[in-house]
Every structure is written in structure tokens, then in C-alpha cells.
Amino acid sequence: MTNKLSIKKKLLIYSFLIQAIILGIFSFSLYKALEISTLDKLQTTLKVIILDVTDDLLEETQITDALLDEEKEYNFEPLFIRILDNNTLKPIIQTSNFPQNIEHKDENLNRLKEGIVVFEEQSDYLVSRIKINFHNKQKVIIEVLTTKDILSSTLENILYILSFILPIVLIFAVIGGNFLIYKSFLPIENILEELKKINANDLSARLKSTQNKDEINQLIIEVNNLLERLEESFERITQFSSDASHELKTPLTIIRGEIEIALRKDRTIEEYKEALNSSLNEITIIEQTINDLLFLAKNKKDLIYEKEEIFYLDELVDESISELKGFAKLNEVTLELLVNDSAEIKGFPNLLKIAVKNAIKNAIQFSHKNTKVILNIFEKNDEIIVSIQDFGIGIPKDEQSKIFEKFYRTDKSRNKNSGGTGLGMSIMKKIIDINYGRINIESIENIGTTIYLSFYKK
Template sequence: MTIRKKITLWYTAFMALFVVLALCLLFVMASGRILSDTRTRLKDTVLRSFDEIEYDDGVLTFDDDLNYLGAGIYLSVYNSDGALIYGRIPSSFSGARLLTMDRIQQVPFSGGVWYVYDYCQAVPGYGDLWVRGILFWSGMDDSLSTLLLFSLVLFPFFVLCTALGGYSIIRRALKPLSSMSETARRISGGNDLTQRIRLPEGADEVHGLASTFDQMMDRLQASFEQEKQFTSDVSHELRTPVAVILSQCEYAVRDDVSDSERLEALSSIRSQANRMSGLLSGLLTLARADQNRLPLHPERILLNDLAAIVCEEQQEFADAKKIALHLEADPDLWMEADESMMIRLLINLISNAVRYGRENGNVWIRLSRDRDHILGRVEDDGIGIPEDQLDLIWNRFYQVDPSRSAKASGGGATSGPAGEGGYGLGLPMVRWIAKAHGGTVSVASHPGEGTVFAFRIPRFFEEKGDDPS
């Protein structure tokens, strides 16, 4: 049974039960009200009957209207001794009851109950007279009978209308679920991840679920496209060094190649092998990071000292382009972080600035402290980045100027800086490192004027006066 039918069944059963209970309550209340009105009518009829009795010239006279004062009410008149002098008593009324002043008595009878009301009043010139009213109550009068009949006739139609209406409403409400199921079925049966539910605007839970489903599919599609692009980029990046290695190997084994040419070919093979090794190492690191399998090992480090060491390592690469490195760091920049990861972050940012910096240019590395955060800026005066590409540089293998990057990093094992920058993996790694430490990294650039990368990372500890210097 489908959810739609189950909900409709439960909804209909609940509504039917609710209506039955409501009708029962209505009958009880109506019956009580009618009974109360009936008892009141009995008393009023008995009291009004004295207006129809007169004593004149020693004779009691009874108006003919006395027998018709109350529909269904039997009136009888008794003297002070309790002897019947006028009126009628129902033949089915059994068991004479003592006259009781102003009190309604109940006499059980098959199919109902007799209500008996007695009242005594003095008649001028005659004395006390008793009037008794007798009324049979079966628990059901004409209005209740009519109501019950209509209820029994209309109840099946009500249940049917409730079921049909409920099914229609539930079907409309759960339609997005069917759409989601159908969309998921189409996706599972093919490779089209563009399928979406796209419901109109709504504020209920089902619309929220459909919106969440569409957002999930957006992320899945983006991840799938990213994986496709990633695979394509890896193939492209590996194709060149593999082709170079194969061609150099074929060249080196020729008989007419001199020893110096063979050594040059082997050097080229080593260079391309180093490039492939660096590329695969960067890919492995990012893959482990994506799977949360790259744990951090935070320790207390002095960032300005690390920056000085990195700048010294990058100096050879900077000198090749006649670029001056300027380190401006506040003293005692202690922080708690993974030392190897922070070194990697600095290497990637500085090598990136050198790679895209102009010859005879400058690269500034500025480090400072802002309360509980470390602020870093790496600025160059190089080629810059077009504004429409600022968001793309964080993608793996993306390079603003691939030809220039390849030229800077492809000449040999030591022709480029250490790090992933030459493969288009440096900036994605920088962003991951900053995020893994609870920080952020941003970029600002203008083509032809240079680029500024800024990071902000928490220090993760309260500064103490006994920090080593």
C-alpha cells in the first residue's frame, strides 16, 4: 500500500471517528436539553391547569381545555384526601404514587419512563386541590429521530467525500515526492545529472525537501563535473611528461647518439620524472585532504622564523628572475599550527608570487598579529589576474598563464620552486591549509599591477608572558 493510500485511510478513519464522537456528544447534549425542556413543560402545564378550575355555587367546574393544555400530558385532579375527582390516567401507568408536592417522580416503564409531577393549590371557597401531570418519555422525540435519520443517511456520503477530498489533497501535497522518486529513477538509469524537481515557491516541508533535493543534485552535479574536469586535467598534465620521457628514451637508445647527448636526454627524463613525482605527490595530498585522511599535528611554532627560512629557500628561484624578496614580520609571532603545513602554505604563496612576478620586480611578505589571529600578506608587482578569473584560481590545475608557468617550472629539477604551484595545485592546497586551521585566505588583483594574497589564521592559544623569544 502506498503512503498516499495509508495517509488517506488513516485520515478518513480519524475523521469518521471524530464525526461519530461529535454526533454522540450532540445526541447526548440534545437529549439532555430536550428532557430538561420536557420536564419544564410538564411543570408549567400542571401549574396552568389551576386556571381552568373554578368553584361556583358549591360546584367545581373544569374547563374543557384542561385536557388539551399539554400535548402528551395526562392531567388528573384530586381532593385533599387524595381521591380522584376529575381527569384521566394512562392505562399503561401502573403503581399509584403518593401525591408529592412540587417534585417530579420517575416511574420506570418498558421502552421509557413515566414522569409524574404533583402540585397542591387552594381553590377559593373549596379548599385544597391536587393536580397531577403524567408524561411518558422514551428518550427520543421527533427532532432527535429526524436528526438520527439524517445522520445515518448522510454519514456514508460524508465518509466518501472525506476520503476523496483527503486523497486529492494528499496526492497534491505528496506530488513532489513522486517527482523526486521519478527524478532519482531517471538519474539512476542514465548519466544525466541535470534532472531537477524545480517546484514552485512554497513554505511547507515537502517543498523544503524538494528544494534540498535540488540543492543536493546541484552539488552532486558540480562534484561530478569537477571529477570529470579533474580526470581530464590529470590526463593532460601527465601526457606531456610521459611523452617527453618516451621520446627521450627512444632518442637515448639510438646508436648514433653521443654520450653527452645521452646524458642530456637522461637529464630531461629525470626532470620530467621529478615533475610527475611532484604532481602525483600533490594529488595524493589533496585526495587525502578531501577524504579527511590528512591529519594535522599542531605544535607551537614561531611563524616569522619559518617565513625567513622559506624566503631563504626561495631566494635562488627569485634571483633567477632578479626579483627581490622583502620579509616584514612582527617579532614573536607564536601560534599553534601544523609546522609542515604552514611551511607548505608559505612556499606555495611565495613561489606563486615569484613565478608570476615581473623580472626585476619585488615580492613582499608581511606577517602581523591581530589579537588572537595571525595575518599574512604576500604581494607581488607582476602580471596580475583578470577579475573574471579570481574565483577560478582555487580550482585544481587552473593556471592563469600556463605557458609562462611551464616555462618557469619545466627547465629542470631545480629550475622551479618547491611546492605544488607549477602544477596548478598550490592555491587549492593553500586554501585547504587555511581552512583546516580555522582560517581564511583571499585574493585581490589587477592585471598588470600585481596580486595580493592574504590569509588570516587563529593562533589557537592565549598569549603568555613567558613565550620564548
């Protein structure tokens, strides 16, 4: 049933039950403590009286009714006294109004020790007894008792007070608990209202911070962090969709055109092969474009599948050159590596190799035939730098700031023929950023381009 209630109502119910239980335990403890305290005071009074009766008895030579006036002496009512013979257990003397319903067991009286006061509760009475030796003539038992009216009256009063106070306390506890719950949940309700205004079309809104160092403010910070991650993810998805639809439209149109032309009439085998090869090239471009877009759409956490490690940058560059020697040979370009300084850096070598290979591949593609691509590794200003220099078409000065934009091509026709997607530089920059590096470009049109990859030494 409680599953259908709101958290505020659940907390109010639980708070009421807990306070009711605590007050119940407190009331019971108070009742028992008062009962014990009142009974103890009553026993103390009876003990004083019975010892006084004992002293008065020992001062007399005979047991007379004059010993029964303690009620007047102590101004204590009601008070009942009697003296029993220890052998016969019969009354020797007793007050005239001594209760007839007071009973005693002979074995209990026989077990009494001389000079020791004992107490016994019987129905509505509290009985005190003591055994004494009366001048070595005989042993007697003195009984002094009173009613428990004082005890009953005191306990009735406390019950009356508690029955009046407890409901009032519980009412105020419920009101106070409801107020505290309302005040505690007010910031959360404000957060919910603000969250309702945020939708997938606009994730730029953020919750207002309370500037307090409490759990609510921590929740707001974490929700804002979540919204920031969601906004980033939505932007990447939206950008991916936009980029994909824009960039894939052209090759798909080309493929459709090639197929339609091929199907208009019967063609020779060579013509069909030519149409298929053209379509295959466009499909290859589509595949590479999709892979590159997926790479760019991933966040840093998705890209990093390995732990950071310390490695030599010159070894990584040398491996990249070895893997691209065949590609360079096909483009009639020679690769040359100059290592002036060797230093360790900390990062993600597998990712960084992709960036270095992209830089080398771009240099090869845009170089003039029978030229070199020179890679130089050196130190400068506490940084280890890799420069990739080509002697090719270069980049116009007014276009150098756009080089890292998606799908940007300095020479669209040549890049297209080489199978490029215009995403290589964007991928390279993203990887370099992940590895805490920087990219700088120097280029002169029709002379060549030099790319500088800078990293902090370990």
C-alpha cells in the same frame, strides 16, 4: 500492514477515520442535545399544566372530576392527571385512562416540598408532581404525566436522518480527500519523474521551480542545491581521476623504465643507487602531485577547519619568510621584506600562509642566482596588498593567462627538476579566493615577475 501502503493511501485512510470519528462525535452530541432540548420542552409543558391544575384546584371548594379536563384545554395528548391524599397516598380522583403501571415510592412522595414541581421518568412516561395545602383542610399531591412518545419519535427521526446523511457525508469526504491528496501530491510526483531522468552521467539537469513560496518550491530549491553540490563533487572526482591518471603516468613509466634497465644485467652498487635515487625522486613527485590534487579536489567547507579570524597580514608574511629562508639559501636567493603599511584582515591565516609560501617558493625557484625576492606590503584603494617580486626567467606574455591552470609550467624542465607539480598556482588561487582576495601578475620575460595578492582591510 499500513507500512506496505503508499503515503497517499495512508493519508486517505487516516483522513477517513478522523472524519468518521468527528462525525460520530458530532452525531452523538447532536442526539444528546436534541434529547435534552425535547425533554426540557416536555417538562416545561407539564409544569405549565400542573400549575394550572393547582390554580384551578385552589379556586374550588371541593375536589371534583372537573379538574381533569386539562387535556382538552391545552390540546395536549396524551395527558393523565390524578390527585393523591398526602397522608394515605391513595388516589382521590384520576383520569379514567390513567396508566396502572405508574409506581411511586412513599419516601419520595413524603419528601416533596409544598409548591415545588418535581419530575420523574418511569419507563415510557414523564411524571410531574407538586404538593399543595388545600384550603388548610388537607394536603394533596397532584400528578400530571404524559408519554415520552414525542421524545422517542423525535430521537428516532434524528437517528434516521443521521443514518442516511452520515454515509453520504463520508462518501463525499473520501472523494474530496482523495482529490485533495491527489492535487497535493501531484507536484511531488512530477519531481519524482524529473529525478528519474537525472543520473550520474549528467547531473546538469535541474528541477523546474513552481515560483510559489510554498513547501514544494522550497523542496525543489533544496533538491537543486543538492544536485549542484553533487555535480560539483562528481566534477571534482572526475577531474581528479583524469588529472591523476594523466600526471602520474609519466613518473610511473620512468620508475618502471629505471627498474627494467637495472634488472637487465648485474649492476654496480653505484648504478643501483642511481636507479633507486631516480625512482625515489619520481615517487616524491607522485606523492606531492597526489597531495596537491587532493587539496584541489576538496571544497571550501572541507578546507576550512578553523573559524575566520582577524590577523595582521605583515606578521603572516614575516612567518612565511622565516620558514623559507633555508630554501632560499639553497637556491642562492636573498629574501627581503618591506612593510610600508600594516593592517588587519579577516580570513583563514593557516590556509593563507600556504598560498603566501607557494608564491614565495615559486619566486625563489624561478629567480636567477644571487638575486633578491622582494616582498612589499602596502595599502592602495582601501586594500592591503602583498607584492612578491623576483628577478628571474619571467613568464611569456601569451602564457600569463594560463598560469593558474592545473599542471601548467612555464619552464617544464626547470620546474620538474625543482620538484614542482604544476599545481602550486592553482592551489594559491583557490586559497586566495577562499580568503576573499585577488591575484594579479605582472611579468616580463627574462627580467622577472611580480605577483600581487590584494585583500580588503578589516
